[in-house]
Amino acid sequence: MGRVFAVVNQKGGVGKTTTSVNAAASLAAAEKRTLLIDMDPQGNASSGVGVSPRTVKQGTYDVLIGRANLADVVKDTAIATLKIAPTSRDLVAAEYELIDREDRDLILKTALERVRRKFDFVFIDCPPSLGLLTINALCAADAVIVPMQCEYFALEGLGQLTETIARIKAARNPKLKVEGVVLTMYDGRNNLSREVADEVRKHFRVFDAIIPRNVRLSEAPSFGQPVILYDARSSGAQGYLELAKELLGN
């Protein structure tokens, strides 16, 4: 029975997709059977592994509205042990279409029950909000990975995030815990990065692996590749390999 991680932070642009794609790809490279689920209407995780959302006929949207099983929408990627459940364009509409359903929080959890035994790790990439798509991920997950830029605005949002996780844990998913915070785009030369990192360590478990700011991480998606395929020797790729080792060790 694999471990299911929701990669969540309502603050935008903190590295959720970059962490989902590259942590998943690093575990897959270590021969672990890994599934990446794209719950963001932008579809960045899908295009980050070479699957363009515009070309997807059935995706996570179809699973949420009950038109397809998760197993039906899973696609291959360039890494044999890495699969993706991609976003299709209409995922944007899902939040409004599901709002009246009694079980609206638990749809992904139920869909995942049927396939999770085929994978060692599952990563769910979430949009920058605490709406229904992220709630579904939190209800389906064993643990939460919180990517966090070392910036002031990102620090401000942690309170709201903690409240939401506590609410889901109490009402829907008692086993849910915060696996840890991943510091991303870290620049050790700048005071703000160090000050914010020190502040976060006071309240959360922070992974030892720190992801530096590294342009290779932002170039890789334009080739539809995880960074481990694009430039395995880069500091960005090394950071995510370290993170994968920590996740394996827990």
Add this chain to the structure above:
Amino acid sequence: MGRVFAVVNQKGGVGKTTTSVNAAASLAAAEKRTLLIDMDPQGNASSGVGVSPRTVKQGTYDVLIGRANLADVVKDTAIATLKIAPTSRDLVAAEYELIDREDRDLILKTALERVRRKFDFVFIDCPPSLGLLTINALCAADAVIVPMQCEYFALEGLGQLTETIARIKAARNPKLKVEGVVLTMYDGRNNLSREVADEVRKHFRVFDAIIPRNVRLSEAPSFGQPVILYDARSSGAQGYLELAKELLGN
């Protein structure tokens, strides 16, 4: 009659709040009466001008659910000619509470009618989504300013954004136009920045003012100040002064 700008991009972390706060502050510094409206539940624009969302008793949420007028919630900032309509914590709930109202798209537009003659410029900071809060801003605005990081994922999202703007223009707000794209966190040394900028210029009007990556822009919010007060000589502050000049000239 002032000009109303919606600052929109569903991609997270591209500089929407930084642009809203600092373009508004630069125009206010040029003696223009300016209103900043925070439509993001994160409340970053509010704290960016020194108003903590936790302390706000009545904010944009109260205006949207009809409990207060916009004029009631407007607060002063450290710049005499800059006012803020801040977020209160419960704005997160607004999207679900308003969903059944017939006029749900036009609530902000109606609220703004009563106060807009008091201001020369209005900036509406939006959350990283194309949901009801952003739709309200697009219906209330004269024009859209699109902050854009020169990165691949940010480029991918422009199609969805253009579709949404066209839909609102056709159905709700015929005068709506794209004022321009502001390139943010620009690093001329890196190929990706230049390639993405060239690509954007093919499809959109791009402001001459380019905002460089500048750590002073990310330090200023921790002091609750726009960058023009925190470090007016910084390259970030200069970039936003240039942008303000362009907006004045149009």
